[in-house]
Amino acid sequence: MRGPRIDRLFPESASPDPSGNGRVHADDGSRVNDFAFKVGTVNGTGSASANSLLLQSIFRMGIPVSGKNVFPSNIQGLPTWYEIRVNGAGYTARTPDFDLVVAMNPATYARDVAEVRSGGWLLYDSSWPLDAALHRDDVIFIGVPLGKMCIEAFAGSRERTLMKNIAYAGALAALLGIDLQVIGDRIRAEFAKKPKLIDSNFTALHLGYDYAREHYACPLPIRLEPMDATRGHVLLDGNTAAALGCVYAGATVGAWYPITPATSLMDAFIRFCGRYRVDPETGERRYCIVQAEDELAAAGVVIGAGWAGARAFTPTAGPGISLMGEFIGLAYYTEIPAVFFDVQRTGPSTGMPTRTQQGDLMSIAYASHGDTKHVALFPCDPAECFHMAVQAFDLAERFQTPVFVVSDLDIGMNDWMVPKLEWDDSYRPNRGEVVTAEQLEAMQRFSRYLDVDGDGVAARSLPGVHPNGAYFTRGSGHDMHAAYTEDADAYTEVVDRLVRKLETAARAVPAPELRLREGAEAGIIALGGTHRAVLEAVDRLAAEGIPLDYLRIRGFPFDAPVADFLRRHERTFVVEQNRDGQLRALLMLETGIGGDRLLSIRDYGGVPLSARRVMDGVHAELAEVAA
Amino acid sequence: MRGPRIDRLFPESASPDPSGNGRVHADDGSRVNDFAFKVGTVNGTGSASANSLLLQSIFRMGIPVSGKNVFPSNIQGLPTWYEIRVNGAGYTARTPDFDLVVAMNPATYARDVAEVRSGGWLLYDSSWPLDAALHRDDVIFIGVPLGKMCIEAFAGSRERTLMKNIAYAGALAALLGIDLQVIGDRIRAEFAKKPKLIDSNFTALHLGYDYAREHYACPLPIRLEPMDATRGHVLLDGNTAAALGCVYAGATVGAWYPITPATSLMDAFIRFCGRYRVDPETGERRYCIVQAEDELAAAGVVIGAGWAGARAFTPTAGPGISLMGEFIGLAYYTEIPAVFFDVQRTGPSTGMPTRTQQGDLMSIAYASHGDTKHVALFPCDPAECFHMAVQAFDLAERFQTPVFVVSDLDIGMNDWMVPKLEWDDSYRPNRGEVVTAEQLEAMQRFSRYLDVDGDGVAARSLPGVHPNGAYFTRGSGHDMHAAYTEDADAYTEVVDRLVRKLETAARAVPAPELRLREGAEAGIIALGGTHRAVLEAVDRLAAEGIPLDYLRIRGFPFDAPVADFLRRHERTFVVEQNRDGQLRALLMLETGIGGDRLLSIRDYGGVPLSARRVMDGVHAELAEVAA
Amino acid sequence: MTSIAKPPVRHPGLERNELGLTRRDYEGAMSTLCAGCGHDSVTAALVQACFELSVVPHRVAKLSGIGCSSKTTAYFLKQAHGFNAVHGRMPAVATGVSAANRQLQIVGISGDGDSLSIGLGQLSHAIRRNVSMLYVLENNGVYGLTKGQFSASADVGSKAKRGESNRQKPIDPVLLALTLGATFVARSFSGDKAQLVPILKAGMKHRGFALIDVISPCVTFNDHEGSTKSYLSTRERMQEVAPVDFIPLTHEIRAAYDPGAALTVPMHDGSLVRFRKLAEDYDPTDRDRAYAHVKEHQSRGEVVTGLLYLEDDAEDMHALNRTVSAPLYDQPYESLCPGAAALEELMREFE
Amino acid sequence: MTSIAKPPVRHPGLERNELGLTRRDYEGAMSTLCAGCGHDSVTAALVQACFELSVVPHRVAKLSGIGCSSKTTAYFLKQAHGFNAVHGRMPAVATGVSAANRQLQIVGISGDGDSLSIGLGQLSHAIRRNVSMLYVLENNGVYGLTKGQFSASADVGSKAKRGESNRQKPIDPVLLALTLGATFVARSFSGDKAQLVPILKAGMKHRGFALIDVISPCVTFNDHEGSTKSYLSTRERMQEVAPVDFIPLTHEIRAAYDPGAALTVPMHDGSLVRFRKLAEDYDPTDRDRAYAHVKEHQSRGEVVTGLLYLEDDAEDMHALNRTVSAPLYDQPYESLCPGAAALEELMREFE
Numbered sequence A, B: 001m002r003g004p005r006i007d008r009l010f011p012e013s014a015s016p017d018p019s020g021n022g023r024v025h026a027d028d029g030s031r032v033n034d035f036a037f038k039v040g041t042v043n044g045t046g047s048a049s050a051n052s053l054l055l056q057s058i059f060r061m062g063i064p065v066s067g068k069n070v071f072p073s074n075i076q077g078l079p080t081w082y083e084i085r086v087n088g089a090g091y092t093a094r095t096p097d098f099d100l101v102v103a104m105n106p107a108t109y110a111r112d113v114a115e116v117r118s119g120g121w122l123l124y125d126s127s128w129p130l131d132a133a134l135h136r137d138d139v140i141f142i143g144v145p146l147g148k149m150c151i152e153a154f155a156g157s158r159e160r161t162l163m164k165n166i167a168y169a170g171a172l173a174a175l176l177g178i179d180l181q182v183i184g185d186r187i188r189a190e191f192a193k194k195p196k197l198i199d200s201n202f203t204a205l206h207l208g209y210d211y212a213r214e215h216y217a218c219p220l221p222i223r224l225e226p227m228d229a230t231r232g233h234v235l236l237d238g239n240t241a242a243a244l245g246c247v248y249a250g251a252t253v254g255a256w257y258p259i260t261p262a263t264s265l266m267d268a269f270i271r272f273c274g275r276y277r278v279d280p281e282t283g284e285r286r287y288c289i290v291q292a293e294d295e296l297a298a299a300g301v302v303i304g305a306g307w308a309g310a311r312a313f314t315p316t317a318g319p320g321i322s323l324m325g326e327f328i329g330l331a332y333y334t335e336i337p338a339v340f341f342d343v344q345r346t347g348p349s350t351g352m353p354t355r356t357q358q359g360d361l362m363s364i365a366y367a368s369h370g371d372t373k374h375v376a377l378f379p380c381d382p383a384e385c386f387h388m389a390v391q392a393f394d395l396a397e398r399f400q401t402p403v404f405v406v407s408d409l410d411i412g413m414n415d416w417m418v419p420k421l422e423w424d425d426s427y428r429p430n431r432g433e434v435v436t437a438e439q440l441e442a443m444q445r446f447s448r449y450l451d452v453d454g455d456g457v458a459a460r461s462l463p464g465v466h467p468n469g470a471y472f473t474r475g476s477g478h479d480m481h482a483a484y485t486e487d488a489d490a491y492t493e494v495v496d497r498l499v500r501k502l503e504t505a506a507r508a509v510p511a512p513e514l515r516l517r518e519g520a521e522a523g524i525i526a527l528g529g530t531h532r533a534v535l536e537a538v539d540r541l542a543a544e545g546i547p548l549d550y551l552r553i554r555g556f557p558f559d560a561p562v563a564d565f566l567r568r569h570e571r572t573f574v575v576e577q578n579r580d581g582q583l584r585a586l587l588m589l590e591t592g593i594g595g596d597r598l599l600s601i602r603d604y605g606g607v608p609l610s611a612r613r614v615m616d617g618v619h620a621e622l623a624e625v626a627a
Numbered sequence C, D: 001m002t003s004i005a006k007p008p009v010r011h012p013g014l015e016r017n018e019l020g021l022t023r024r025d026y027e028g029a030m031s032t033l034c035a036g037c038g039h040d041s042v043t044a045a046l047v048q049a050c051f052e053l054s055v056v057p058h059r060v061a062k063l064s065g066i067g068c069s070s071k072t073t074a075y076f077l078k079q080a081h082g083f084n085a086v087h088g089r090m091p092a093v094a095t096g097v098s099a100a101n102r103q104l105q106i107v108g109i110s111g112d113g114d115s116l117s118i119g120l121g122q123l124s125h126a127i128r129r130n131v132s133m134l135y136v137l138e139n140n141g142v143y144g145l146t147k148g149q150f151s152a153s154a155d156v157g158s159k160a161k162r163g164e165s166n167r168q169k170p171i172d173p174v175l176l177a178l179t180l181g182a183t184f185v186a187r188s189f190s191g192d193k194a195q196l197v198p199i200l201k202a203g204m205k206h207r208g209f210a211l212i213d214v215i216s217p218c219v220t221f222n223d224h225e226g227s228t229k230s231y232l233s234t235r236e237r238m239q240e241v242a243p244v245d246f247i248p249l250t251h252e253i254r255a256a257y258d259p260g261a262a263l264t265v266p267m268h269d270g271s272l273v274r275f276r277k278l279a280e281d282y283d284p285t286d287r288d289r290a291y292a293h294v295k296e297h298q299s300r301g302e303v304v305t306g307l308l309y310l311e312d313d314a315e316d317m318h319a320l321n322r323t324v325s326a327p328l329y330d331q332p333y334e335s336l337c338p339g340a341a342a343l344e345e346l347m348r349e350f351e
């Protein structure tokens, strides 16, 4: 058993900053590289490209930044928002406090105006008069006739709609001080293949930019200044990173049934395979993707492929996990490697498919009827999605069991600033205990479920390799020789070994990440995508004089360090994004600790967690304890 | 909130007996009405009827008795056993100690001989010489040439095979002192419609009976004496009782996909509906049964029918529960009444379909992805299957949510001695809050998910009743008016109410049954089919000087009395039939109690629990604590 | 263009039907589908059909699975109960609804993904049970809501927006339904309201399972050149077997004797389905001929549309089950519970 | 009679095949099915077919779902890996096995409940993907293992043991497969080993999905009078389209020029399927004619058997996917991992 270690994936730039908030106040009293703004538009109108243009340009100015896409579950015509947070100190968790809002969607205008912080700015399309009722004295309204200008400058309604987005990007560039050069480069790169689009984009960009400069004092007191804090980092989404992990792990069979927010994982895998796995001459593919008829079938394909020796996986979301329940139990009991990615969305049932949550923890940990327990990994950001995807295949084959990489919509679909992914060419897949033809040739009798070394793992044979390796795989009662049984002892021998196997696995999953604080009495625990918000909150709380020891869980089943951490702290806050405190439940079940020592902080409305929410939770709980 | 109450379903005859074992020693030193024997045969050879003939005859002699069928998961030709326990004190849990074994199956002969307790008897077919290697000095071998006699007495191999079974029943009648008159009546009743079979049965019966009396001193020191302890009781299996409960509750729609051990529940429902629900003139049916294409569909049918206002149910087993996961989440979130019977079998996966277990507790309590929690009832015997089936429909409609009646193979398929089922004609179904056409007519706006009285339950409307009642049911995010939403607050308002609703439900499910003992320090908790073994163990332990307070849980979510019980006892034993201590897990999760106070006693090999197993567990745990 | 700006389903004037209701009374919530989506035209046709049939709105139960198509249920009959079930599982839920209340007019809406991939088993078995319901399959050859993957109905060679073309054979819901013994099988096109409306009306009046495969183009992901489910390619390849009229019971007498009609099929309730003229020796009451006809034209790249097969005298689920005619959901409890005496008597068998 | 007393699958002598193996080398564990169960005869035919084809036992993967029929996989080829998956889900598992190792000879065994109820969707989509495998559907019209409920293949009017008769239309796997584009469709009878064995051999050699619907009576629950899936009724109603021979590659030359043969179809590997004679103008390479033929005889209460449709030049799943010929499961890791440099380069796109 290894002790916890400090994880290296997190940008150094975000290492605790004494001030606790990383704000940089310039002489002119303006707030530099530390603010947040959001854009409210209509989906399907092309605002996405304008927004990522803004995000990437800021990133290229060397300033830590994050973007959160809050979109509807339809294809076109409904309100959608894009939130960008700039933070020189490297805190890139979502923040609910917006200094500036761009209100492009009449349907959400009132709501957008209301969301500007007092003293903040509202950018709107002044082509048409503004509804006086929506005015706020404590907000500065910035009107730019985006619509009018685009109607004059462009022909065709489609182009006019599209360019309006680039135009507000131009206005923001002026107002916030985004380097025009940088934006220009991005546009040129973006449309390298469609040169004529480049011109119209530039025209639109300048419409907004110039108008803003002519009519308003630019930049605003919230502004950007180039830094050098993004070197060695990339802007990457978790599904793309996870797909890359599957490619690098040597996965050859991917089965799936499309579902938001997991679809882009397989899209990326297909893209990368097309790039790296197709024989240039023959066009032959070193991979096989099965778009299954549903999630049950997808799970079946993965299990069949794993049984036959291929590294196989399926990406899905909550509803898929529910549908795969029977098959998951089969893989657990027959001991077949299988990798499942659960990109969690808001449940229960269909829930809110385009909102995030951590609501599948319990469903995954003990998926399927009867006694079961499963290995799960909890990436905290896209970089870990990459590395844990690779680990997942190794663990699945070492322990011949289903392994779940538990991500969520925020990690999977949003662009995060993470260290550039690196690869060690000395890596070789750990295929676990697989008997070779030679070994089988030498054997008297191969017993599929016989554990020789006491770690709970029994060697497996692959079909087609050697007659001596033949055995019968069944989800019904079987003994250590894989023979059918209804005998209590023979049955028990096998299921008891599975317990030992999972205990061994607990020591092999990624160790928790521990951050100790001078003088901390209480602890705080979290996993997955809430990490950055918790990390920020922990820093700020420390600055307030509330030091907390922070343990970030990265794998399940839990290893001893988790229980130790809980025992060492009189009280531990458990932060998670679900209604019922599922992480807290797992901690109680697996460590036996009483609930009175676990203070729950939950946020489950579907938007990514903010540090403020965590701090409020801690303050509230402490107040309770005090009272 | 009501306090716990003593449940009246348990036969008075089993109320604690001072000697702690209820043995009756006659002057001649023989053991009367307190022994166990089992018959080892081959399935599909007709031994079942001979065995139930024995069971029923003993029952009709007024002696408490139980029969456990230990059968294989195939149709014909494999070993099968039938265990009968006779106990004048009313302890009818399974016992693993056999005073006499009837070895009719050469394939299991060795094993059957080995299972006789030292000093016990082995009855075998002496038509052919006995394998000397299998001899035991400490066992008395009783040979009866069953095969030979039947070959001489009957023509046709089928009849010879069948009659061999009646012949051993006859031998046992002589050896154990079963009233020949009683057996005779049973045979006449059984074959009332096939008179010629009556004769051959009597012939066979006497072949065995007379041979035994001529060659051996009958009865043996283990023998029967008529009592009056079964008056007011019946021999009934849980699936039949549950089916009756569905009929009496007014269920009209039954959907199912056949699966052992739940199949006989629907078989019985169909039989009873044919008897009670078909119009004698028109032949019209007041019920609709859908044999679905799979369990997913069965769940869908039940949910559709519940939504439209009918009382609907589906019986299934573990694999079905896994497959229904997605639909269960839909019913939970859309708030549709639905009743599920899970007749548990040994898992995981296909497991041992003809063996019992309590392995689906966790899967049911939090079935489906996302945050969910479900109402579950835990009958301890067939009588409770009947009453809880009725309660399940009332709870499902009151709380508009899935309700699970969690039975198991032992309860569902074996004949148990229980008090005669009685019905109160004043019962009327509790349909919960359903708005009528009149109410709707008077309404401005009907809001499907609006909770007026704070109990977490919102009134529902049924389709086809009134235009004002129309609303849109969806598993996707919805607000209190049932309108689609992706808004955090609107979403949260609804899911938080569901928490309140389940809290109210916790106070409505059947209260736990409490049995306090003078001077008890530790407690013991169990649920479902383990009750009789635990009850017996608790009596015997008390006699040994180890008094325990016993709490039998009957419903989930747990009500306050459960937490109180745990808090009042420094240590509580948790008895259950699964590997992972799932009841213990639920207790920890729902009450927040630490694991150190819950000592686990688990038995999960697939056979019904015995008191001995419980006592051994308690002794072992106490020894540990002492050390 | 935002949905806010989009007017609700278009319709002429405020004409009233026999119930005195206007088309508006048959509309639902505003569509959130893409402007131009074929599904919205199907919605309009459903509104028209219900209006013309003078359907009592709240006597209808609208059910669907998940998908853009499955959202249709929200866009018509706001006075009817609606149910978005889970993906591909609407047929089972509809079966339960029918079991509980056979007097409801059940309208099921699905998509090609919802029906032919995840839902294929349930659709097939609902057909086999002959559950009385209208089942509209809005078929666009793709998974719209998940952004354009090929569905099982995509034709071989049909091009995806990104360029790759489908190489797997399609599952044709019409041939499948004919093979599984469906009693009402039709194919239509969201762009041909004149053909679609009468078929929808007949389907709603059919006793048994009425499958209507409606080609309903996805303008966002599958309406481009090279797609065989685009508006253009569908218009070009459509071959109607026969224009049909649905004549409700009330008009029976007048219509029964129409010399011009090629074939008139009476429905169980006395209303009529009239085939104005028929393609060369086509017989919509001959299952095997219908099957052969569709296949034959398919081999020529043509898409046969119209009411292809009609068998109105078959037993539906309730006839097969011999269910009482009054809805099960409100049978008086007394008629369901055998009572204490019966139990007392029954218990003797277990003594 | 106990299974212990039951001898393993019967077979004559100890004749050896090209690999020098005897029939016994192709047998499996002892059957635990009822004495006389049709499924055991299918097992015997499989043993015979594998023996005659000189299949290398351990190169075969046997897969099945759950049911008495699905237990068959345990009763032949003890030297091959076997897999009892979950009920109705074998096709997906087999698809995965094929994806991982296309060089395995995949034999899938299922039942009518396993394939046509819970497994209908998966069977249909395995057909659509044209996964290369032999799929034997042991069809007895009931759920044997759960004691005799009607399955979806039960004919209308067929009587259950308890007396009630089935009123729902059956799902015919042969018609279904033809409709879904299956490339190898046959029907046979467990009681007709002479017909079954060559079809099994051809099915194993077929590139693509080979469906064989084998009527395999359940002696315990569905072999009584009134059952249409009994030995008796099947024998009475069987109508063979053509006796076929399978001529493996090695014998090609000698066999190719058989004047007597009505039709000889070459398989992708050079072996031949020879139809000795054909029913009146029957053409096993014409899908629609095959469909019509089966239906026509069904209307007369006849059961058409034989190799009904064969299309050996269609693309199977791997051809459609353009998978490398070597099994994916043991591709050298180097050929799968792009390496550090490629990642370095890729990362630039995200900077």
Ligand SMILES: Cc1ncc(C[n+]2csc(CCOP(=O)(O)OP(=O)(O)O)c2C)c(N)n1
Pocket: A257, A258, A259, A260, A295, A319, A320, A323, A350, C066, C067, C068, C069, C070, C087, C110, C111, C112, C113, C114, C115, C138, C140, C142, C143, C144, C145, C146, C151, C218
């Ligand atoms: C269990 C489950 N799996 C996947 C999804 C994601 N999903 C939603 S709609 C859809 C396909 C819709 O296709 P179709 O039925 O053709 O409807 P369309 O959008 O094309 O009209 C999928 C895969 C889901 N909602 N539920």
Ligand SMILES: Cc1ncc(C[n+]2csc(CCOP(=O)(O)OP(=O)(O)O)c2C)c(N)n1
Pocket: B257, B258, B259, B260, B295, B319, B320, B323, B350, D066, D067, D068, D069, D070, D087, D110, D111, D112, D113, D114, D115, D138, D140, D142, D143, D144, D145, D146, D151, D218
């Ligand atoms: C998920 C699930 N549901 C139900 C069952 C119970 N079950 C086992 S086999 C079977 C039907 C078998 O019928 P068929 O496939 O025709 O095989 P047969 O026994 O007739 O050969 C059923 C319903 C199961 N094992 N798993």
Ligand code: SF4
Pocket: A075, A076, C032, C033, C034, C036, C037, C038, C039, C068, C069, C140, C144, C145, C217, C218, C219, C220, C221
């Ligand atoms: S994506 Fe396609 S199917 Fe969905 S709404 Fe838009 S056009 Fe219609």
Ligand code: SF4
Pocket: B075, B076, D032, D033, D034, D036, D037, D038, D039, D068, D069, D140, D144, D145, D217, D218, D219, D220, D221
């Ligand atoms: S029950 Fe029927 S199918 Fe099953 S083994 Fe017996 S005969 Fe065969």
Ligand SMILES: [Mg+2]
Pocket: C069, C111, C112, C113, C138, C139, C140, C141, C142, C143, C144, C151
């Ligand atoms: Mg579609």
Ligand SMILES: [Mg+2]
Pocket: D069, D111, D112, D113, D138, D139, D140, D141, D142, D143, D144, D151
């Ligand atoms: Mg069968």
